[in-house]
Amino acid sequence: MDLRQxxxxxxxxxxxxxxRAAERVHISQSGVSAQxxxxxxxxxxxxxxxxxxxVTLTAAGAAALAxxxxxxxxxxxxxxxxxEVTGLVxxxxxxxxxxxxxxxxxxxALAAFHTAHxxxxxxxxxxxxxxxxxxxxxxxxxxxxxxxxxxxxxxxDALTIISERLVAAVPPGHPLAGRGHLTLAELTAHPLVCxxxxxxxxxxxxxECAARDLHPAIALEAGASDAVADLAARxxxxxxxxxxxxxxxxxxxxxxxxxxADVPALLALVWRPxxxxxxRAFLDHARRAFGTAGGH
Numbered sequence: 001m002d003l004r005q006x007x008x009x010x011x012x013x014x015x016x017x018x019x020r021a022a023e024r025v026h027i028s029q030s031g032v033s034a035q036x037x038x039x040x041x042x043x044x045x046x047x048x049x050x051x052x053x054x055v056t057l058t059a060a061g062a063a064a065l066a067x068x069x070x071x072x073x074x075x076x077x078x079x080x081x082x083x084e085v086t087g088l089v090x091x092x093x094x095x096x097x098x099x100x101x102x103x104x105x106x107x108x109a110l111a112a113f114h115t116a117h118x119x120x121x122x123x124x125x126x127x128x129x130x131x132x133x134x135x136x137x138x139x140x141x142x143x144x145x146x147x148x149x150x151x152x153x154x155x156x157d158a159l160t161i162i163s164e165r166l167v168a169a170v171p172p173g174h175p176l177a178g179r180g181h182l183t184l185a186e187l188t189a190h191p192l193v194c195x196x197x198x199x200x201x202x203x204x205x206x207x208e209c210a211a212r213d214l215h216p217a218i219a220l221e222a223g224a225s226d227a228v229a230d231l232a233a234r235x236x237x238x239x240x241x242x243x244x245x246x247x248x249x250x251x252x253x254x255x256x257x258x259x260x261a262d263v264p265a266l267l268a269l270v271w272r273p274x275x276x277x278x279x280r281a282f283l284d285h286a287r288r289a290f291g292t293a294g295g296h
Contacts, residue, residue, distance in 0.1 A: 003075050005039040006068040008032045009047060013065050016054050092121045093278045096132035096144030098199065100224025103161070103267070105289040106145055112285040120278050128198030128223075136270055142279050143271035147200020149207050152268045157275075159283065161290055162244060162267040166204055169232055169239040169246045169253040176238065181259040184214055191219035193228050193237035204265045205240055212260075229253055 011021035012032065022029040040046050047061035057065065095110070114122055125132075125141065133153040135141035145161070152158030168187050170176045176190070188209060195201045209216055219237035222228045229249040232239035239246075239253065242265050246255035269286055271279050 001039055001042050003072065005035050006071055008035045009039060009061075010065065010068050010072065012036060012048065012055060013057055013061065016056065018055065091119070091276075091278055092123060093282060094123045094125065094140070094142050095282070096135055096141040096146070097124055097126050098129050098132065098145055098147050098267075099126050100222075100226070101126070101145060102225065103145070106161075106286070109282065109286040109289040112289065113282045116285070117278070117281060128196070129200050129203075130198040133270060136272060139272070142276065143269055143282065145267065145269055147195075147203070148266045148268060149200060149203035150263045150266070152266065152270055156270040157273050158271075159269040159286065159290075160266055161269065162242070163264045164243045165264055166201065166208075166240055166258050166261045167243050167246050167255040168258060169229065169241050169249065169255050171233050171235060171253055174235075174238075174254075176256055177254045179256050181257045183260050184208055184212055184258060187238065187240075187258060188214045188216040191217045191237040192240055193220045193222065193231045194218060194240040195225075195228065196221040196223055199223070200265050200267065201240065201242060204261070204263050208261045208263055 008021065008025055011024050012018055015021040015024060018029050018032055022032045025032065036047065043060070043064070045060035046058050047064060049056045049058055093113070097106070110122060110124070113120075125135075127135070129146040129148060132141065132144040132146045133148075133156065136144050136156055137153075146153065152160065168176060168182055176182060176186075192205075194205060197203075197206070205216070220231050222231060225241060225245045225248070228239050228241060229245075229252070231237065233249070233252040241249075241255075243255065243257075246253065269283070271283070
């Protein structure tokens with residue numbers, strides 16, 4: 001007997017009809033019937049009672065069905081195991097990265113993956129978070145590092161890297177520099193320098209302001225935190241950054257917490273629930289690089 005015969009046997013048993021079984025396995029009914037007859041001849045027993053319009057299993061057929069299903073499942077498992085090995089020997093991993101990313105552990109994970117799997121070509125694409133998430137959903141990206149407000153993009157699995165609140169950042173001598181905290185209303189009384197739409201930080205700012213019917217004056221937009229900080233340091237507006245971003249610019253900016261901005265800004269790796277072996281391998285390196293136990 002061979003796996004093809006077992007596949008046809010299971011199809012007829014489940015469909016209870018040779019015609020429907022033939023449609024399911026994409027061959028002619030006569031081909032299915034001929035293979036089932038050969039299988040019965042090899043086993044020395046009839047597997048189906050064909051006396052009625054609905055095909056039913058004989059006692060021998062019922063005894064064989066579970067074993068046939070197990071054999072097919074084992075064959076599929078062999079194929080998956082080989083695919084996983086070959087997928088990590090050769091192939092391609094397309095990774096998205098939020099524009100202006102300076103997250104060192106992310107680069108460490110890329111380097112560790114490349115060292116462990118030199119046969120996998122790694123492609124890196126930079127874009128806004130919204131477009132990156134759509135690329136992952138659509139399959140043009142295998143996974144991406146994105147920013148988001150409060151929760152990772154719908155329909156994707158995620159590993160949260162950073163979750164923190166927004167802060168205002170101003171240069172010494174600015175009227176807000178000596179404040180212990182600000183409200184969003186007080187913040188939006190000043191021109192702002194912030195990330196563009198489609199980024200996680202901007203999504204948080206827009207969401208929080210909309211909830212309070214505030215209409216901020218966006219003086220300048222920049223896709224990289226370094227640019228936002230440099231523009232604010234030159235007095236062109238109040239920078240809106242995450243708390244950890246602002247820590248990198250204490251030489252020229254003072255961070256002021258926003259007391260009523262409760263929605264966290266997230267930085268997360270996202271991927272489709274059904275993913276290739278290379279994605280799983282990269283996530284292992286990412287978890288080690290970021291010191292993270294798991295995702296959600």
